[in-house]
Amino acid sequence: MEDEHNSPDMMTADEEDPLLGTQLGSFRLVRRLGRGGMGTVYLGEHVSIGSRMAVKVLHEHLAAYPELVQRFHAEARAVNLIGHENIVSIFDLNSAPPRPYLIMEYLEGVPLSSMVGTPVKAEVWIPILSQACEALHAAHLRGIVHRDLKPDNIFLVQRAKGAPPFVKVLDFGIAKLIDGAGPQTQAGIIVGTPEYMSPEQSRSLRLDGRADVYSLGVIAYQMATGRLPFMEEGTAAQLVAHQTIPPPPPRSIYAGVSIPVDAVILRSLAKSLTDRYENALALKAALEAALAEELRGPPPEPPPAPPPPVASPVRETPSRRRARPVELPARVVLRPGAQPERLVCSDIARGGLFLRTQGELPPLFSRVQVTLELGRGALTANCEVVRLVTPEQALLWGMAPGFGVQFVDASADFKAAIDQLLKGGTGNTPQVAVAEPSKDVEAEVLLEGFRTNLQKDHYSLLSLPQDANLETIRTRVRVALGELEGLKGRPLSSSQRALLESVLTRVRDAGETLTNVTRRAMYDALLGNFRGVESCLSAGLTVTQLEALRKDFLVRRPNAAGTARVHILTGNAYEKNGQLARAVEAYERGLAVDPLDLALLQRYRALRRALSSRPSP
Template sequence: MRPSAKASEDGASVMEDEQNSPELIAEEEDPLLGTQLGSFRLIRRLGRGGMGSVYLGEHVSIGSRMAVKVLHEHLAAYPELVQRFHAEARAVNLIGHENIVSIFDLNATPPRPYLIMEYLEGMPLSSMVGVPVRAEEWVPILTQACEALHAAHQRGIVHRDLKPDNIFLVQRAKGAPPFVKVLDFGIAKLIDGAGPQTQAGIIVGTPEYMAPEQSRSQRLDGRADVYALGVIAYQLATGQLPFTEEGSAAQLVAHQTLPPPPPRSIYPGVSQPIEAVILHALAKAPADRYENARALKAALEQALADELKGPIAEPPPPPPSQPARETQSRRRARPVELPARVVLRPGAQPERMVCSDIARGGLFLRTQGGELPALFSRVQVTLEMARGPLTSTCEVVRLVTPEQALLWGMAPGFGVQFVEPPADFKAAIAQLLRGGTGNTPLEVVLPSGDVEITTILESYRQNLQKDHYALLSLPPDSSFETVRARVRAALGDLEALRGRPLGSAQRALLDSVLTRVRDAGETLTTLLRRAMYDAMMGNFRGVEACLAAGLTVTQLEALRRDFLGRRPNAAGTAHVHILTGNAYEKNGQLARALETYERGLAADPLDLQLLQRCRAVRRALASRGPTP
């Protein structure tokens, strides 16, 4: 499951930096905005869920701010759904715990039942999932959630829908650890049966976090929430859910029947004590789990203390006949950090970063407070190894802004997952996770006499870290037809090598080359992607090829706005060259004018007027004929 930074349906949760995001402020004719419910005027919508919308409400006389959760109008006619509003307010009021969001008022009258809740500023725990998180970061969060749930369970209330979106992190003081608020008791169930009821056979909750007895519609107690906390702990510790089956039904069956893979088999950085606690919480039978949330809290705190003491004692040395090997615990004790070059978007120049928190499926890239890529975008990561650079395409799955980094006491940056990494890249990651340096090349076994394979691969190896045109041995103004033909030929030649006898190093290189050629082909044969790629390279001749292939003026202008947003000084630099070129042109020095205009285009390749000016000067020079 990918991480999410969106607000929970529960109105108390909204990230401060999301309040200004276009997705939240671009309302689609919301009739409730500006209206008054009780003493509160709805001034902004914070989130929208299946049952209702959540608004920032401002008291009309004293100006205090609250979150207002409003049931959707088309659902207000269903008594059982209105009852959930009653149940949520009643459950929260019964518990009265500081780690549970407070509800101050309720109106159940149609057509707009609503709750008045405390307004929180911070982020949901879901903003942390997607890559492994250090235990010292997540254990204090879950122990607070344990306290909140233990208080609920003592009142006979089971949450039933615990997940990262429903655990909210608030910063109460600068530098202080995050304070937890558990949200959304909308489907909470009173153990004595007085809570909201569901029809027979109807399962409520989130399948990825649901205890086996809950999905079987059996009687529940607080140990169902303990199981959900175990799933969340697994996800935070390893970077992924314990079961990756697709679809709700498959998830429910997996939780009922399959043992979860040991966390350390997913991410070796998980300590043995933490792993033991997680697996105990994930026991299939409630009787085999921790008896309550407070017992889970104590176990987590003890496991963290054991982990922070250092690696567990090493086993006795192996017999002399066996080679001595570094223990797994010692390998985990050594943190891994590597320099990397990262291309944040096609055509952009690589940026130097440091990668850390390396896992089998991804890593974290630390920035220095600069630009962060878009969530779920593709980036190209090159690890600068002693053996040489290793490159993989990656998908961005987590963002940590400078503000969030300050809150968490960590470096800003972003987490990525590998997307079909080449074999040599995967081998280096595996070596690092085993405690090695990652610099041991794959075994090289060159088939004797097969010079053709070596020649083909070597021709690509020399250009593997260069731009797409160099990789494909194409001029930068190649037509789309030429690019397509070259990509087809290259892929045909390379795919044919798969059936040939290859050494492991050759096969790893072939995988890397195929990945790069496919990426180059997708970029250079897609009109808008190529135009932006050429612009970021300063390749105005490539932009002219895009215009010839059908790039419209409207598309060009939109691309230029985006380009100038990334290169705000480009237009000014180009303007200087335009003025100089105009002077040369007025004096009849067309060759020097063209040269100067082209230097301007190298800075701002999407300037339509300058592109047209260059074309006119080229025509004028061509009409003069060759210089005698």
């Protein structure tokens, strides 16, 4: 049995790949498993313990686009936040240049594409797609649309000899990296696979989970008949067919398709969203009902060729990693120095939770502090925002607006409470108390220097000016981490140890952000720190990168350009009247609102040079 994550026709000779034999993190890349539009998947072996994982590496030509790398990072975390057993697990990620990569579970089995080409019995393919429907519904509830469903991305795992196949949906969220209004046009990427693409997706319209329902309908058609609904050649012809041409009924292609199954497939392929199944679970229920009706009636004609020997899968006990709906009050500090806001936690998983809010959403990748209010008292964890669901998306997806977070700094007590909640408990059973050591005086002196700035911005935390150069930041982070790591071996009190972990997390995060010019530029923009953006330009941030970052920034701050425009016009008026100092001040106010405006940055710097070259009165 083949052990590939992608179909064999997507692979080329291993010797042509320069990454083979190299090491990423702790894994050596020993064999290429497949190649897709966003990245290449390799078999990776741990250099020390020999364990095997799949390593997905973002294509080199895409790694130059900050938005793609950032969303690669965010979607990878969102996959684990879903926590569904039928979605391939992601265990680690590295979004740093030059080649971002993911560490995923290595699957042994075959893709569903190994079964295409001849009609497959409904009792084989319907249970397979039913599992895929469950995975997709879990994702849709959390605002994630796959966008690139096809047989290559539905993988059949043989968990034991003679056991039925278990479905894993691959590349989940990777296609979601690209948005119709994002930088994909610059990168030259087409979203999705034309043969499986919904009409609304090919028209770059707003999408919801029904786009994936359509793609599942195409796969169902292909399983039932042995061919695609449209046989047109070329991308444009395929897209036009999906948009305008009704598919021929499956029964007209292969008479062995039953009337109930035929009806379900055609409804899932409806051009209009309102005529399609409203969600993946509705499609699953319709497929299973059609199968039951077919099995009660006369058997269909046998297929012209026997399908591969794959038995229908059985439902397994839900994984303990599956998210559990809850209703828990929480206090959330959305930004450093802000007052806690009272929100409701509506879903929890082992790695994170979802928080409902009608207010402003925090920035993606930002750190927030979440305090769960349990009967035994309050438990707090530092988290990172990995998913945003706007009110518009929530309306489309039938869920509450809010944001998903992943735990990055949670105490053992907090984790124990999450485990209890996932098992149906209340989370109120405390950990067994241990003897509390006294505070370490020397450690307290060092930690106190960070304590007052812990909830402030990265520059304040590191006691750096906001226009610090790259080398100064690196030196400060290196010194701070050295001092803090040195405290780990000392006999700290529990409160000191918790503070130390919080400070270490914040300092590492600050270092990762401020020593990467693209991440720092976006961070500075959200902070209103145009002088930091200037430092990024001096450190090598390119114009192309700056322009891509500004597009993302204006999505988050849609009023920024208009507000800055008022200050720009004011500065222009002062400049025409020869009041250069006032013009500089006006431009600075504009840059504080829209720090990534390259034209304004250039005008401001030129005017500042002109002002400094003026003779003193």
